[in-house]
Amino acid sequence: MTAAELTAAERSKLAAVADLLIPRASGMPSASEALVHEEFIDRVFSVRPDLADGVRSGLADIADPLPASFPELQARALPRVRALAEAVTAAYFLNPQVAQLVGYRKRSVIPIRFDEDLDALVSSVNARGPIYRPTP
Amino acid sequence: MELSSSHDRADVVIVGAGPAGAVAARRFVEDGFSVVCIEQGDWPDYSRSHVADEYLELSAGKEWNPQPTVRRSFSDYPIDTSRSDVEPLIWNGVGGSAVMYAGIWMRLMPSDFRVRSLDGVADDWPLSYEDLAPFYERIERDFGVSGYPGDPAFPDIDSYPMKAAPIGPHGRMMAEAHNRLGWHWWPGSNAIATEDYRNQGACVQRGACMWGCINKAKASPDVTHWPDLLTQGVRLITRAVAQEIETDAAGRATAVVYTGDDGVTRRQEADVVVVAANGLGTPRLLQLSTSTRFPNGLANGSGLVGKRLMMHPFATVVGVFDDKLDPWKGVWGQPVYSLEFYETVKERGFVRGAKWNVTPTGGPQAMTAAFPWGGSEIWGEGFHDTVRDRLGHSLAWGIVAEDLPEEHNRVELDHSTRDRAGLPGVRMTYRTSQNTKDLLAFNVERASESLREAGAKETIVAPMIRETGWHILGTATMGEDAASSVVDQWGRAHEVPNLIIVDGSTWPTSSGMNPTPTIAAFSLRAIEHAVTERRSQAVSS
Numbered sequence: 112m113t114a115a116e117l118t119a120a121e122r123s124k125l126a127a128v129a130d131l132l133i134p135r136a137s138g139m140p141s142a143s144e145a146l147v148h149e150e151f152i153d154r155v156f157s158v159r160p161d162l163a164d165g166v167r168s169g170l171a172d173i174a175d176p177l178p179a180s181f182p183e184l185q186a187r188a189l190p191r192v193r194a195l196a197e198a199v200t201a202a203y204f205l206n207p208q209v210a211q212l213v214g215y216r217k218r219s220v221i222p223i224r225f226d227e228d229l230d231a232l233v234s235s236v237n238a239r240g241p242i243y244r245p246t247p
Numbered sequence: 248m249e250l251s252s253s254h255d256r257a258d259v260v261i262v263g264a265g266p267a268g269a270v271a272a273r274r275f276v277e278d279g280f281s282v283v284c285i286e287q288g289d290w291p292d293y294s295r296s297h298v299a300d301e302y303l304e305l306s307a308g309k310e311w312n313p314q315p316t317v318r319r320s321f322s323d324y325p326i327d328t329s330r331s332d333v334e335p336l337i338w339n340g341v342g343g344s345a346v347m348y349a350g351i352w353m354r355l356m357p358s359d360f361r362v363r364s365l366d367g368v369a370d371d372w373p374l375s376y377e378d379l380a381p382f383y384e385r386i387e388r389d390f391g392v393s394g395y396p397g398d399p400a401f402p403d404i405d406s407y408p409m410k411a412a413p414i415g416p417h418g419r420m421m422a423e424a425h426n427r428l429g430w431h432w433w434p435g436s437n438a439i440a441t442e443d444y445r446n447q448g449a450c451v452q453r454g455a456c457m458w459g460c461i462n463k464a465k466a467s468p469d470v471t472h473w474p475d476l477l478t479q480g481v482r483l484i485t486r487a488v489a490q491e492i493e494t495d496a497a498g499r500a501t502a503v504v505y506t507g508d509d510g511v512t513r514r515q516e517a518d519v520v521v522v523a524a525n526g527l528g529t530p531r532l533l534q535l536s537t538s539t540r541f542p543n544g545l546a547n548g549s550g551l552v553g554k555r556l557m558m559h560p561f562a563t564v565v566g567v568f569d570d571k572l573d574p575w576k577g578v579w580g581q582p583v584y585s586l587e588f589y590e591t592v593k594e595r596g597f598v599r600g601a602k603w604n605v606t607p608t609g610g611p612q613a614m615t616a617a618f619p620w621g622g623s624e625i626w627g628e629g630f631h632d633t634v635r636d637r638l639g640h641s642l643a644w645g646i647v648a649e650d651l652p653e654e655h656n657r658v659e660l661d662h663s664t665r666d667r668a669g670l671p672g673v674r675m676t677y678r679t680s681q682n683t684k685d686l687l688a689f690n691v692e693r694a695s696e697s698l699r700e701a702g703a704k705e706t707i708v709a710p711m712i713r714e715t716g717w718h719i720l721g722t723a724t725m726g727e728d729a730a731s732s733v734v735d736q737w738g739r740a741h742e743v744p745n746l747i748i749v750d751g752s753t754w755p756t757s758s759g760m761n762p763t764p765t766i767a768a769f770s771l772r773a774i775e776h777a778v779t780e781r782r783s784q785a786v787s788s
Contacts, residue, residue: 137631158302159309181627196626197615201305204611210301213638215610217301218453221576223441225410229395229434232419235426241399242431244590246357246375247364 115156115163122148124170124177129199131181138212142199145209151202162198169195257283257482260503260517262489262532265343266763267750267770268523269468270386272481274774278782282481283515285505287528288322288340289485291469296459303455304612311458313338313347314714322486325664325672326527332679333558333716337525341485342469344525348717349456349580350438350465351604351761352392354383354401354768358590359758362651366591366598369651370755373727373736374772376402382768382775390466390767391444394436400586409441412450417574417642418582421605424701425585435581435604438466438763446470454575454607484515488668491536492520492545492746500545500746506668519777521747523770526556526719529752530658531673533723546723546733546740546748553659553722555652557757560679561715562646562687563619564694565608566703573639574607581605585644585697588690589759597685599649602759603694608641619643619709636705644694648687649759652721653680679711687711718762723752738773749773 117125129142145151156163169191178184184192203209210216226232259275261268264286275282297306308317313336315323322339338344357376362369380403387408394407411434414422418435425432439456440447441464450464463470477483486508493502493514500520506512522529530553536545544552574582581604589600608619614637615625625633656677664672687710695706726732729741734753740746749770751762758765 132626133630134628136628137635139631155305158297158305161309185624193617193624196624197612200615200626201612205301210611213611213634215638218298218303218455218575218610221452223413223450223452225441226413226434229411229414232422232426233395233397233433235429236431236433237397237399239399239429239431241402242586242590243356243400243402244358244365245402246361 115160117152117167121167121170125152125166127177128170128173128184128195131178131184132196132199133203140209142203145203145206147199147202151205152198154205155198155202162194165191165194166198255515257281257515257517259283259519259521260285260515261521261523262503263343263523263525263528263750264341264468264473264483265523265525266345266468266767268343268521269472269476270389270767270770271521271523271749271774272476273389273472274771274778276476276479276481278778280778283517284481284483285487285489285503285515286341286483286485287488288320288338290341291346291459293459293461296461298453298455298459298461303458304610307458311347313344313457313717321667324666324670325661327661327664327672327674331675331677332713333560333677334714335527335675335716335719336714337527337719341473341483342467344717345467345763346469347457348763350578351580352387352390352394352436352438352764353584353602353760354404355758355760355765356400356586356589357402359756359760362599362756368598370726372755373725379765379768379772382772383764386764386767386771390438390471391440391447392436392438392466393441395434398433400431400433400589407436409444411435412437412439412441412578412582414582415574415577417572417607418605420570420572420701421642421697422583424697425587428697428700430585430697431587432583432585435578435583437578437581439578440464440466446474450578452577454577454579456579488666488670489524489532490668490670492532494538494540494545494743498540498743500743519745519747521749523750525750526722526752527658527673527675529748529750530722531660534660535670546742546746548742549730549733551724551731551733554654554657555721555724556656556658556675556677556719557650557652557721557754558677558716559650559718559757559759560648560683560687560711562648562691562711563643563709564646564691564698565619565641565643565707566698566701567637567641567705567707568701568703569640570702571639572642574642575609579607588693595689597682597689599651599686600759601646601648601686601690603644603646603690606643606645608637608643611638614638618712618714619707621707621709644697646687646690646694647759647761648683648690650683650757651680652724652756658722718751718757720751720754720757720762723748724755725753726755737776738769747773747777
């Protein structure tokens with residue numbers, strides 16, 4: 112196990128906490144259903160190993176019993192939860208099924224097609240004349 | 248200390264391989280000068296870019312993050328920002344911070360050079376828009392700029408090397424809104440190739456300009472300048488930390504002392520020393536270069552080296568729309584811009600103004616970030632609906648505010664920290680003025696109005712954002728009087744005539760524009776003058 116890998120206990124806790132952050136709703140799977148605590152948090156750490164400590168310490172800050180909802184988690188005012196939440200969110204959107212549901216996975220190549228109507232579009236700007244101040 | 252041998256002596260040594268340094272190197276080498284450039288960082292490694300895969304937003308948070316305190320690269324020196332309202336964003340390496348800029352390309356307006364004459368504040372520049380205009384044109388060719396000529400906000404932009412990038416549905420929506428309001432807007436000018444151009448490939452509209460443009464459409468000097476400069480014989484020494492500039496008994500610069508990647512300290516002797524290390528690095532190097540003749544730092548007889556720091560405080564207003572816009576499908580930085588509120592209008596209660604540019608809000612991960620969404624946490628029951636509302640349905644006006652010079656805003660050596668070569672870091676002291684705060688507040692209101700006119704169902708204001716200090720200006724100010732400035736209009740240090748400073752530290756006032764075009768044009772003008780002057784000296788001797 113590398114420093115960027117979570118233990119089984121950490122993964123279990125991450126699944127529970129991640130579902131508070133990203134629950135199943137509005138036709139979208141919950142974080143644990145999207146395997147945030149397994150493959151996808153590992154993929155986050157493969158690119159950002161620096162996030163592992165934040166996730167680990169963010170989880171450690173959340174004492175048992177776990178909050179029952181995100182507002183309850185917020186009420187504990189734990190400063191490192193935001194870093195945990197951002198890592199969970201990144202992992203969630205790496206899941207291809209989630210990406211398909213939100214309509215975004217990665218940036219694609221779009222060849223340039225120039226705008227042909229700019230003259231008409233800027234005509235009213237030009238009609239108002241220069242707006243700079245001449246200087247000595 | 249290991250001394251450079253005589254055959255290593257150069258005509259010119261340049262510190263910094265960013266836009267200002269690259270432009271200087273090109274102009275000197277074109278005229279047959281031997282040039283050595285000392286650069287503390289390395290080449291950008293585009294093989295580590297994630298712009299074409301699903302890790303883009305993750306990599307933007309670390310390796311391709313412009314904030315040195317986040318990135319923590321070997322080439323970054325310590326910067327204490329605890330006394331600053333704004334975090335500096337820089338990238339130390341070949342290409343300089345242009346490796347991570349958005350490529351937004353704006354000339355200054357004529358009034359930017361005459362703030363004292365027109366508005367009664369700060370100082371006029373010792374050169375005018377007209378002085379710089381021919382150099383802008385040349386620089387725009389060198390940096391492969393695309394744009395739409397004829398903007399009535401400028402006297403004479405008659406052409407660009409390439410046609411403007413598509414403004415996209417989001418740019419078009421804002422253009423039409425401004426047409427209804429009777430407000431200025433214009434198709435964006437960007438240092439982004441819209442066709443294959445010299446070393447640049449045509450943009451493929453990934454909207455990822457700032458995080459490692461792998462097809463090299465964005466003009467940064469590691470693409471536009473350095474490959475050719477190396478072929479032309481410029482010697483580029485990377486991973487080398489400049490320690491000090493040495494001077495002789497007559498007060499002329501003689502060499503740059505630097506520590507190489509092998510840990511060995513060397514002297515690079517030259518007839519001319521050019522400093523292009525940005526608004527932090529340049530005053531730092533001058534402050535490090537003390538001697539009996541210059542006890543307070545090199546070229547610091549005025550006491551202004553490091554002072555008058557200007558940072559361009561930046562605000563953002565986001566609009567959320569019902570329409571699907573997918574604004575990341577295009578150039579990132581500037582599909583359109585507006586200069587409607589750029590010039591001073593006395594009745595507003597502040598002087599000067601701001602430039603706006605439309606910018607995308609990003610992919611799904613960015614929809615949950617503190618910036619620009621105001622910092623409220625969206626997780627829990629409403630998470631999916633909020634992401635669905637924002638993703639592809641939002642854009643922002645980025646607002647660049649002019650910041651006026653104040654001597655208490657400054658850069659100093661920080662002897663409590665050390666870089667990898669054992670040199671002191673820097674401490675920034677920067678507090679935003681009331682004029683700048685008032686200016687930003689006014690522009691934020693107008694930008695919200697603009698977005699509502701375009702149909703935004705919600706607007707969200709990030710009134711002043713700490714992590715946006717892209718533009719670090721003013722810390723070796725230019726002027727005619729040696730008692731109140733560091734360099735003259737040619738970038739020559741008043742006290743050290745063969746020391747030329749060509750970066751944004753020379754700016755007497757900040758304008759409200761993205762500064763790279765003016766930094767590059769100023770560097771070209773300064774070096775052209777130096778070349779001409781040395782040629783005439785050679786003839787007369």
